[in-house]
Amino acid sequence: xxxxxxxxxxxxPVVIAAAALLPSWRSTVRGPDDILEAIDLLxxxxxxxxxxTDPTLLRAAVxxxxxxxxxxxxxxxxxxxxxxxxxxxxxxxYTPPATPEEIASRVRSALSRMAVSGAELAERVEKxxxxxxxxxxxxxxxxxxxxxxxxxxLIRERGELAIxxxxxxRSGKIEEIYGWEKLDGVLETTMAAVREFFDSSAFHPVxxxxxxxxxxxxxxxxxxxxxxxxxxxxxxxxxAARLQHQVRSRLQAVHGEDIAELFDMYVGHAQVYDTxxxxxxxxxxxxxxxxxxxxxxxxxxxxxxRVADLKxxxxxxxxxxxxxPILRADTGAIFGYEALARGVLRSLRSPEVMxxxxxxxxxxWELGRLxxxxxxxxxxxxxxxxxxxxxxxxxxxxxxPAFELDSVDPQRVVIEITERTAITNYPKFRExxxxxxxxGYRFAVDDAGRGxxxxxxxxxxxxxxxxxxxxxxxxIDTNFIKQNLVETLVGFATEQGAMVIAEGIERPEELETVKxxxxxxxxxxxxxxPERTTHPGLADSPPExxxxxxxxxxxxxxxxxxxxxxxxxxx
Amino acid sequence: MNTEHALPILVVDDNHDSTEIVRxxxxxxxxxxxxxxxxxxxxxxFERVRPALVLLDxxxxxxxxxxxxxxxxxxxxxxxxxRIMMLTARTAWDDKQAALTTGADDFVTKxxxxxxxxxxxxxxxxxxxxxx
Numbered sequence: 202x203x204x205x206x207x208x209x210x211x212x213x214p215v216v217i218a219a220a221a222l223l224p225s226w227r228s229t230v231r232g233p234d235d236i237l238e239a240i241d242l243l244x245x246x247x248x249x250x251x252x253x254t255d256p257t258l259l260r261a262a263v264x265x266x267x268x269x270x271x272x273x274x275x276x277x278x279x280x281x282x283x284x285x286x287x288x289x290x291x292x293x294x295y296t297p298p299a300t301p302e303e304i305a306s307r308v309r310s311a312l313s314r315m316a317v318s319g320a321e322l323a324e325r326v327e328k329x330x331x332x333x334x335x336x337x338x339x340x341x342x343x344x345x346x347x348x349x350x351x352x353x354x355l356i357r358e359r360g361e362l363a364i365x366x367x368x369x370x371r372s373g374k375i376e377e378i379y380g381w382e383k384l385d386g387v388l389e390t391t392m393a394a395v396r397e398f399f400d401s402s403a404f405h406p407v408x409x410x411x412x413x414x415x416x417x418x419x420x421x422x423x424x425x426x427x428x429x430x431x432x433x434x435x436x437x438x439x440x441a442a443r444l445q446h447q448v449r450s451r452l453q454a455v456h457g458e459d460i461a462e463l464f465d466m467y468v469g470h471a472q473v474y475d476t477x478x479x480x481x482x483x484x485x486x487x488x489x490x491x492x493x494x495x496x497x498x499x500x501x502x503x504x505x506x507r508v509a510d511l512k513x514x515x516x517x518x519x520x521x522x523x524x525x526p527i528l529r530a531d532t533g534a535i536f537g538y539e540a541l542a543r544g545v546l547r548s549l550r551s552p553e554v555m556x557x558x559x560x561x562x563x564x565x566w567e568l569g570r571l572x573x574x575x576x577x578x579x580x581x582x583x584x585x586x587x588x589x590x591x592x593x594x595x596x597x598x599x600x601x602p603a604f605e606l607d608s609v610d611p612q613r614v615v616i617e618i619t620e621r622t623a624i625t626n627y628p629k630f631r632e633x634x635x636x637x638x639x640x641g642y643r644f645a646v647d648d649a650g651r652g653x654x655x656x657x658x659x660x661x662x663x664x665x666x667x668x669x670x671x672x673x674x675x676x677i678d679t680n681f682i683k684q685n686l687v688e689t690l691v692g693f694a695t696e697q698g699a700m701v702i703a704e705g706i707e708r709p710e711e712l713e714t715v716k717x718x719x720x721x722x723x724x725x726x727x728x729x730x731p732e733r734t735t736h737p738g739l740a741d742s743p744p745e746x747x748x749x750x751x752x753x754x755x756x757x758x759x760x761x762x763x764x765x766x767x768x769x770x771x772x
Numbered sequence: 773m774n775t776e777h778a779l780p781i782l783v784v785d786d787n788h789d790s791t792e793i794v795r796x797x798x799x800x801x802x803x804x805x806x807x808x809x810x811x812x813x814x815x816x817x818f819e820r821v822r823p824a825l826v827l828l829d830x831x832x833x834x835x836x837x838x839x840x841x842x843x844x845x846x847x848x849x850x851x852x853x854x855r856i857m858m859l860t861a862r863t864a865w866d867d868k869q870a871a872l873t874t875g876a877d878d879f880v881t882k883x884x885x886x887x888x889x890x891x892x893x894x895x896x897x898x899x900x901x902x903x904x
Contacts, residue, residue, distance in 0.1 A: 254882065290834055291833060292834060504815065672872075680872075681892075681896075682872055682876060682878060
């Protein structure tokens with residue numbers, strides 16, 4: 202038998218000595234130009250030891266070694282190399298200088314790791330992974346192939362099957378705003394509501410199965426019983442509105458109004474017939490595709506309708522404003538209000554949806570102007586003492602030649618910069634900020650700590666207020682990493698001379714935690730319901746007592762939450 | 773022995789010295805400790821003993837700590853219950869963000885301060901106790 206080859210990319214005497222320590226091994230050295238070819242073609246290579254710092258070469262070497270089931274070892278001179286090794290899942294590494302003995306033992310360990318991954322251990326892990334593929338871990342919903350298997354005999358017996366595709370739009374938006382933990386919760390609630398709907402309706406549970414597809418859309422299979430005509434299945438389509446309503450109200454009860462309003466669902470339907478000539482799986486997959494397309498065309502129609510709705514909103518100035526109180530964490534006194542515009546039309550109730558539609562129809566400037574001017578109008582005479590008004594503006598708004606804030610009292614207004622669109626022209630943007638600052642306006646940046654955005658870009662805008670991203674506040678009382686991040690942000694804000702606002706506070710535990718971390722200002726549904734202006738077609742409601750619950754013409758039938766009556770913890 | 777100490781803890785690190793030190797520290801405090809030296813092994817032990825708390829090294833050959841954390845947190849039965857502490861050499865902003873997206877609950881910076889490590893283990897177990 203030929204000796205095993207330790208292929209290496211550098212002429213390192215220690216590595217050569219290490220190969221000599223391994224019985225019936227030898228080393229072969231290849232330069233950076235030839236190493237990849239050697240990995241592919243050189244016979245008897247059993248391990249590759251690299252010292253390269255070139256990430257591209259390293260990646261290619263690892264990929265090619267994997268194809269031949271050869272373990273890779275990396276000499277990691279620094280932290281960067283080690284991080285690279287982790288990212289590439291390299292089998293083994295060491296920190297030079299190392300003795301030949303250590304390197305030899307690392308080679309053995311890399312080989313054993315490679316051997317183990319083929320063995321029983323990996324098989325068991327794979328089995329777990331396989332089971333995870335068959336069931337959605339979040340809701341336990343079966344995957345499509347499993348559904349087909351389970352329903353096969355029923356379908357054969359009946360000869361047909363109804364497929365319903367429930368398409369959810371904006372689930373990505375929920376995740377973007379509130380974080381993945383929230384979306385997980387929303388999907389669980391959604392699935393439970395969908396199941397409940399089918400269980401309580403005429404659809405016999407045995408004959409109806411639900412599955413997740415593409416992570417958030419839901420497919421429902423229904424095989425009508427023998428005694429029913431095929432038309433009965435069409436009931437679901439007729440019931441789609443009822444289903445949508447049921448899911449929405451459940452979401453509102455569990456996750457609050459803002460999330461419920463972001464939720465949109467479109468139902469598409471396809472009828473599939475089983476014939477012996479065609480493979481059932483194929484027919485079903487085609488049916489799923491047809492149902493999905495049908496759902497999408499409903500969505501397209503709805504979008505067009507919403508653009509028309511938005512034009513009407515702009516024409517009639519029919520947005521109303523929710524004033525969300527911002528409180529001092531220590532005393533609970535109202536520090537100010539954030540103005541959030543909502544469409545009067547049901548389809549545009551959610552500000553996120555309204556601005557999405559405006560972006561699509563290229564009406565962002567117009568909508569921004571309307572919302573800001575109504576926010577200022579509605580607040581006239583409402584602010585007490587030194588309370589402030591927070592008004593949202595997107596960087597895109599600042600490119601509007603007609604951008605203006607027409608406040609009689611700029612010292613009372615904070616412009617909250619929400620980055621729906623990225624800032625493209627930084628110098629010009631800063632120049633705009635400066636002119637407004639000179640007139641007395643103050644600034645807040647939204648969503649600090651979201652994703653990988655560094656603190657540098659926040660510092661650049663020299664804000665007076667920094668709003669923490671909602672995803673950081675959700676369950677902060679049990680997550681120590683979030684606590685640490687918020688602590689860092691509070692320290693950073695203090696250095697910048699800015700005040701931190703924690704928004705999205707829903708539970709007393711979350712409030713206690715952010716208070717302990719030194720956050721001075723808080724906002725969220727744990728506190729009072731927002732105050733509202735009435736329908737803009739009518740006169741604005743008279744000024745109310747600050748802190749008192751607002752007008753209730755749009756308020757949902759949900760109990761009001763106040764600081765005196767802390768929320769029950771819902772889990 | 774106190775019952776709270778009977779909660780199983782899984783320590784995962786490819787460095788044997790490091791796992792031995794941590795095992796010693798935690799066992800001396802009455803905890804039940806299981807050890808794994810790589811990601812696959814950790815998942816296997818996880819499946820078997822359903823630990824209440826996992827101390828997970830980020831930098832491991834093969835499957836990284838981030839991957840292992842994500843898989844554990846997605847476990848259909850036990851994913852919601854387990855708390856995971858990442859052991860990381862750096863605690864840069866990005867690392868913490870990465871930790872959040874994998875579902876980790878806490879982190880400790882390496883090189884480990886044993887006093888701090890013990891305190892963190894305790895505060896995580898206290899939360900588990902409260903939740904159950």
